[in-house]
Amino acid sequence: MSTKFYNTITRQKETFTPIKKGEVKLYTCGPTVYDVAHIGNFRAFLFEDLLKRFLLLKGYKMTHVMNITDVDDKTIKQSIEKKIPIQELTETFTERFFDDLKRLKILPADEYPRATAHIQSMIKMIKKLIDGGFAYQAGDGSVYFSIDAYPEYGKLVHLDFGGQKSTERIISDEYTKDNPQDFVLWKAWKEEDGNVAWDSPWGKGRPGWHIECSAMSTEYLGAHFDIHCGGVDNMFPHHENEIAQSECATGEPFVNIWMHCEYLLVDGGKMSKSLGNYYQIFDLLEKGFTPETLRYILLNTHYRKTLNFSLSKRHEADQAVQRISDIYERLTSFVGDKTASASFPKVFNDFVKALENDLDTPQALALFFNWIKQTNHRLDEDSLTLEDGASGLRFIDKFNSIFDLLPGRIEIPATVLSLLNEREEARTNKNWKLSDDLRDKIHKLGWLVKDTPDGAKCQPV
RNA sequence: GGCGUUGUACCCAAGCGGUCUAAGGGGACGGUCUGCAAAAUCGUUAUUCACCGGUUCGAAUCCGGUCAACGCCUCCA
Numbered sequence: 001m002s003t004k005f006y007n008t009i010t011r012q013k014e015t016f017t018p019i020k021k022g023e024v025k026l027y028t029c030g031p032t033v034y035d036v037a038h039i040g041n042f043r044a045f046l047f048e049d050l051l052k053r054f055l056l057l058k059g060y061k062m063t064h065v066m067n068i069t070d071v072d073d074k075t076i077k078q079s080i081e082k083k084i085p086i087q088e089l090t091e092t093f094t095e096r097f098f099d100d101l102k103r104l105k106i107l108p109a110d111e112y113p114r115a116t117a118h119i120q121s122m123i124k125m126i127k128k129l130i131d132g133g134f135a136y137q138a139g140d141g142s143v144y145f146s147i148d149a150y151p152e153y154g155k156l157v158h159l160d161f162g163g164q165k166s167t168e169r170i171i172s173d174e175y176t177k178d179n180p181q182d183f184v185l186w187k188a189w190k191e192e193d194g195n196v197a198w199d200s201p202w203g204k205g206r207p208g209w210h211i212e213c214s215a216m217s218t219e220y221l222g223a224h225f226d227i228h229c230g231g232v233d234n235m236f237p238h239h240e241n242e243i244a245q246s247e248c249a250t251g252e253p254f255v256n257i258w259m260h261c262e263y264l265l266v267d268g269g270k271m272s273k274s275l276g277n278y279y280q281i282f283d284l285l286e287k288g289f290t291p292e293t294l295r296y297i298l299l300n301t302h303y304r305k306t307l308n309f310s311l312s313k314r315h316e317a318d319q320a321v322q323r324i325s326d327i328y329e330r331l332t333s334f335v336g337d338k339t340a341s342a343s344f345p346k347v348f349n350d351f352v353k354a355l356e357n358d359l360d361t362p363q364a365l366a367l368f369f370n371w372i373k374q375t376n377h378r379l380d381e382d383s384l385t386l387e388d389g390a391s392g393l394r395f396i397d398k399f400n401s402i403f404d405l406l407p408g409r410i411e412i413p414a415t416v417l418s419l420l421n422e423r424e425e426a427r428t429n430k431n432w433k434l435s436d437d438l439r440d441k442i443h444k445l446g447w448l449v450k451d452t453p454d455g456a457k458c459q460p461v
Numbered sequence: 462g463g464c465g466u467u468g469u470a471c472c473c474a475a476g477c478g479g480u481c482u483a484a485g486g487g488g489a490c491g492g493u494c495u496g497c498a499a500a501a502u503c504g505u506u507a508u509u510c511a512c513c514g515g516u517u518c519g520a521a522u523c524c525g526g527u528c529a530a531c532g533c534c535u536c537c538a
Contacts, residue, residue: 210536362485
């Protein structure tokens with residue numbers, strides 16, 4: 001059985017073979033910390049989380065690096081507008097970012113290199129590019145990458161720059177570059193940059209946006225590594241430029257597989273602050289979404305399809321997540337601690353196969369829910385063996401290691417517990433009126449009562 | 462203008478040439494269970510896959526065209 005991933009660069013599903021047997025080196029584009037990341041950003045991060053968890057399940061040793069962009073036009077602009085020193089601004093939003101990652105149960109990367117801590121690596125790489133004849137310092141003092149020096153430029157997004165006539169709007173104010181499409185590696189200092197500057201062989205300035213990922217990925221993962229991910233919007237120019245810089249600087253192929261996550265729309269359109277549908281993780285949790293329902297919603301659509309998010313999806317997701325934790329509890333109490341199992345149900349194989357097929361999460365979830373239905377059915381008619389129950393628990397465990405949709409144990413407050421006991425007593429006395437009143441009372445406290453053969457159970461509404 | 466993606470039930474969403482008279486989730490309706498609920502379960506909800514042609518023994522799946530939506534072609538996950 002082989003794992004296949006859709007490679008943006010070849011536009012095909014390809015069998016995944018790591019460069020070094022049993023090990024995967026993964027680089028994922030991280031946030032620019034000038035503001036709080038939104039739900040759309042997290043779609044990509046969650047897709048990457050799933051990819052990583054799946055590769056871990058397959059037994060690979062993972063090295064995962066995610067950059068933190070803490071210097072660029074946007075961070076500088078924000079710091080000026082808000083009159084906050086740039087370090088303070090980026091530190092704040094980096095913290096917020098890590099909080100959100102944790103909330104969504106995204107596994108931490110091995111390294112989160114910050115751009116500002118790797119200026120020297122970038123300078124070194126730029127130097128190499130100049131020495132190799134791939135870059136030049138222009139009249140404005142900035143250093144540019146010359147796309148004419150790299151004939152393969154455009155191979156990721158399949159754009160042909162060679163024969164193209166520049167459009168007028170590009171020509172207008174770009175007199176300093178050899179080719180209007182050349183992109184900046186080192187930006188010469190300008191007044192509005194304030195004290196955001198580093199010394200370099202080309203004078204005071206700061207790195208261009210793309211060079212950080214090339215320099216840092218090379219530093220942490222080597223010149224040539226396995227997988228690089230990001231959102232589709234990063235394909236051009238960001239990733240295209242990374243390829244150019246890296247391959248010219250190191251002389252080696254850069255990345256084997258490029259994977260890109262599609263956009264997330266909200267209510268059928270782009271998210272925008274003015275429409276009031278610009279959501280951050282914090283907002284959504286406030287509105288009653290749980291980390292699990294968010295994970296479900298974001299992972300239930302295949303990563304290469306646009307996902308249309310809306311608040312109304314919450315109900316569907318709540319139900320689905322509840323169904324999963326219900327079967328988990330049901331099986332747990334059925335099996336108790338009597339049996340451990342070394343096997344998996346037959347569907348487990350298909351489940352893994354679905355994910356091996358370019359991370360077909362909808363299919364994998366479908367198989368899982370199908371299995372839940374069958375298992376419930378067999379529990380109902382009392383035909384499930386303990387061994388089946390135990391292997392089912394193992395399946396859920398593996399399932400959860402990838403999707404992470406089981407909520408943690410929730411403590412039931414003492415007040416609710418005592419009301420619950422009262423109600424049980426009322427029920428044994430067949431005092432239905434009191435029992436129903438108590439159920440209402442408990443409901444008003446935010447808990448739903450379920451009478452099961454094993455006694456009353458209770459879950460948050 | 463160039464490159465590319467998408468169009469499957471009331472909603473979300475798989476499917477990648479035959480096991481498709483099309484999975485799974487949500488919703489709705491009806492039955493079983495239950496003191497009543499909740500949960501679970503059973504049944505119903507697309508002979509049809511935007512539309513029109515073509516290839517094929519066979520197409521939701523391949524090809525051509527039409528319509529619709531969308532993305533990229535310098536700073537956005």
